[in-house]
Amino acid sequence: MTKSKIYKLSGVFILLCIIGTGIWYWQLPNRHKAILKTTFLLKTGLVDNQWFIDNSHQEYKMISPTFYIDGIYKSMEGPKSSNFIQLSQDSTLLWITGFHVKALNSKTKTQISNDFICHTNIDFNDVKYFSNFHLEKRIGIYYPRLTSLSHGLENFNFPNGYGVPMKGNDMLYITTQSLNHNFPDANYLIKHEVTIDYSKDNTIIKPLLSRTVFIMLPYNKVDPFKSPIYPGTDFCTPIETKNHSYEDGKGNVLSGHWVIPVGKNTYRSSIDNQLQIEDSLRLHAAAVHVHPFATSINLFDKTTQKSIFTSHMNNHKDKIGLSNIDSFSSEAGIWLYKNHKYELVLEVNNTSTVAQDMMGSMFLFFYDTELDAVINKK
Structure with a gap:
């Protein structure tokens, strides 16, 4: 077989693979398309793929990697990203008092419409969390989600005198997902800024479950x-x-x-x-x-x-x-x-x-x- 024929057959094979992959991709639900596109963009570095962290003034602030909004993404469908965080590097007892999320323009970091926020979940490791307080009997019993912010409820604070206690070096798992119900011709690069308020003063705070x-x-x-x-x-x-x-x-x-x-x-x-x-x-x-x-x-x-x-x-x-x-x-x-x-x-x-x-x-x-x-x- 000549090299020319080998090249032609290889080209045909590659073309068929591309067509087959394209057909498979377009048959996927919108949610799965978003996962593949986001993974590709973040892994290749075509968009900003890092979380930005600022832990000062007793608030833990993080800015997500860039999300590419290129069409309609209904609830639970849009590009998303997850990150493990620690409020501090030691076992100091901290009190979580509030949660906030807002959408940002990816380049200018200025706030844009909250219509691009689907939800932000804050999960905890129940094994470590309850073990730290010698409450092992609670492990595996309760759904290990602290809370969730979503479109329409982007800010949530506990009443005065109450908070969720947590050792500073416990892990929280943050997942934030984007949304677009209204702009079919969208071509936006956005980020989410997520903030967790906390206090080190435990003299007047009562714990919440x-x-x-x-x-x-x-x-x-x-x-x-x-x-x-x-x-x-x-x-x-x-x-x-x-x-x-x-x-x-x-x-x-x-x-x-x-x-x-x-x-x-x-x-x-x-x-x-x-x-x-x-x-x-x-x-x-x-x-x-x-x-x-x-x-x-x-x-x-x-x-x-x-x-x-x-x-x-x-x-x-x-x-x-x-x-x-x-x-x-x-x-x-x-x-x-x-x-x-x-x-x-x-x-x-x-x-x-x-x-x-x-x-x-x-x-x-x-x-x-x-x-x-x-x-x-x-």
């Missing part, structure tokens, strides 16, 4: 993407079955990320198994995560038939997005009890002309009497 609760709806595991007969009261249609899918221990499957049809609907879900109340708990703060077209989410006491806290949302009038999500903060607190039943109730109004995706979560913070006793050796 975080519990994550969220709506989970059953779906048909035989035909999961078949539209339910009665949206909101019957089975849901999940966005996908690999992520945010759960089992209830009875052979049923549930989704925490589902499709909402056009119009108004109500979704509700028991959260007793997520709360795991052993005695009674006093609620002092709550951060909320929902997607556009949500109008309210209610932490509801089914036993007393009374609302504990209702978060209302303001949706943009002329485009898709959330301008505000109410959070909860109270120095006095509200009691939740072991022998009561609780649920989340989510109201939505899909004013668009097509089905949309939805989530409904709360990050609840309770006064932690056991941890207070450990810290103060009561």
Whole structure:
């Protein structure tokens, strides 16, 4: 075989590989395309691929690598990046008091619209965290997410006198993801600036325990993407079955990320198994995560038939997005009890002309009497 023929065959093979790869890529969901594009851009250094850290004035500030926004990225689809951080280099006890995120122009570092913020998750290592306070019995029991900021709730602070205690050299895992609901011809380079407020003064701060609760709806595991007969009261249609899918221990499957049809609907879900109340708990703060077209989410006491806290949302009038999500903060607190039943109730109004995706979560913070006793050796 001549060299010329070898070169031609090699060229044809390479061309077929490129075409095959292109076909495979364009068939991927938008979320997976974003992962591949972001990985390629960051690994090759075509965009800024480093986290910038500033830990001064008792706030830990970090700026993400660059995200390339080149089209519509709905909730949970956009380019994202993750980073492990330590608030300090030693085991000094610190108190986390607030969280903030904002979107920046990648070149000028000036603030731009929060419409480019999907969510920012702050996770902790429950093994190390609880071991440091000799509370090993809690390991593996609770969802190890401290909180999540999202579009509409970009700033969240605990009430005065309360915070989450943490050894300074404990690890936090930060993931921040971008969003673009409204600009199909986008061609933007953006960053996220994430800030964690903390204090070294433990003389007047009481410890908080975080519990994550969220709506989970059953779906048909035989035909999961078949539209339910009665949206909101019957089975849901999940966005996908690999992520945010759960089992209830009875052979049923549930989704925490589902499709909402056009119009108004109500979704509700028991959260007793997520709360795991052993005695009674006093609620002092709550951060909320929902997607556009949500109008309210209610932490509801089914036993007393009374609302504990209702978060209302303001949706943009002329485009898709959330301008505000109410959070909860109270120095006095509200009691939740072991022998009561609780649920989340989510109201939505899909004013668009097509089905949309939805989530409904709360990050609840309770006064932690056991941890207070450990810290103060009561």
